[in-house]
Amino acid sequence: MKLPSDVIKKTGPKPGPAVAVFAGVHGNERAGQLALEALAETLSPIAGTVFLVKANPPAIERNVRLVNANLNRLFSRRATPPPTYEGARATELMDLLDRCDALLDLHSYPETAAPDAAEPFAICEPDCRPLVAGFDVGTVVGGFAAFEDGGSDGYMHGNGKIGVCVELGAIERTEKFVDLGIDTARRFLSHFGCLPPAPPLLPRPQRHLRLTAFHKKTAPDFRLARPFRNLEPICAGEEIAAENGRRLVAERDGFIIFPNDTRPVGVEAFLLAAEAT
Template sequence: MPGRLAEIGLPPLEVRLPRPEGGRWRAGNGGIPGAWHFAGAEPGPHLMVSAGVHGNEIAGALLLERWLRDRVRPRRGRLTLVFANLAALERFDPADPTASRFVDEDLNRVWAPTLLGGARRSTELDRARALLPLLAQVDVLLDLHSMLWPSDPLFLSGPGAASRALGQAIGTPPLVVADDGHAAGMRMIDHGHFGAEAAALLLEAGPHWQPETLVQMEQAAARLLRHLGMAEEAAALPPDAPLPPGRLARVTRTVTATTSAFAFLRDYRGGEVIPRRNTLIALDGEAEVRTPHDDCLLVMPSPHAMRGHTAVRLARFEG
């Protein structure tokens, strides 16, 4: 497989999902391209489900298309489905599936007020500014993502206890990680709108381009819809079953690569737990990276982290 995968030494990765339809849903129905709004008959919360913040992560876009085709509607409140980075999604090419992550810059690193209110322009900044008035209206955000490197699925929670509690209540995936974001920029779930009242979750549902990732996304989104009392009884959603609350972990250290020579000592999988504190796990140039505590959870390690980007988050379980 050509392109960026070969450049960083990865084996070929199979795209086992169809390319999203795209154009059929581009117009939206409320004045913002790619944004679809549906109101229930009764008052209730405003839930926004966003997909395609990274244009190569197509599973979320496929879920939104399925819900639009199946006419999933809220029983109460308001449901908004957003194809976030339309320009990048439309560039997705199964022959080079990592190349369409963004057009100019990462849409999930531009949500700081200084950037949104500044004069600089890019495809992603313009799109974030267009979505910002909508974001400011929602009570709950579920942002759908997938992963390049091997990792168990998880929720990343936005700021505030409400986000953490919501992820635990959904229960699938069974891990909620509370963190402080990335040094490279602010994510949508980190926006100041989310905190004491509004809740935000970023779902990392599984490997890019795989059917099981789409299944995980739909299970989590359907459970959220039901948890909020918004699901119609006859809605075309997967069946539900009781689940135990998800387990919460809090990031104690975010490891950002400071050199171009960052390297783990062995292959690690996201979700792996290192039993002993002070275990050497990586070298960043000549600097050692060690676990800061016992039972250290590795959150989404990236074996080819670029300088200035997150290489791994280290977390401690709570409770």
């Protein structure tokens, strides 16, 4: 099979799994892209096949989140892909993922108010816990698959495979998180035997959260009640936002994820998560 554009294939001398590392699904999230470029120069697998994928090259070139559509909502065979660049790209990347056993997808998120406080975290379902236990991230959030179709990690999970997204801290602090991107990718590849075992991390807690709400903006007047930080604790009864003349209040204690009131109607404005049991 011909490789899609902007995909580098590296094959080890020994047989092994096929795995993919994505960066730039959202073109303005640079840390993962720089990590991928470093890996493209230095990586030499000892086994298996590694695909290094610049996921959305036109968006990367323009340093924008997307060209026509959010690529990370299009990894699904259930819906007809939109007749846009991202629709076509999602189809060719799903064809590539169908040849892979596992995916690591590197992202970053906006943290305009407090970029220095931004905390990297992983997004995956519980079947990935043994893998992400070896990543240097303090928080793991699961349960996305129940709320939203079309994420790259959810696509892998839906096919009974391993899919992990790692959010490499703030878009506004790209340089700070490139090394974490490289380290995370190397640990991912070690887990699957494509690289020798990674050096162990110092013991540290890793907390597990589970998504409890996925709020999409329904009106242009949606406003967050205050500038929340990503993963900031939220108390039951606390006002999160106002929309359409209504107050949106947290039903239980938890954490807010990806708070953003600048995105268009129909797009997620915040997510809520609670400690996983």
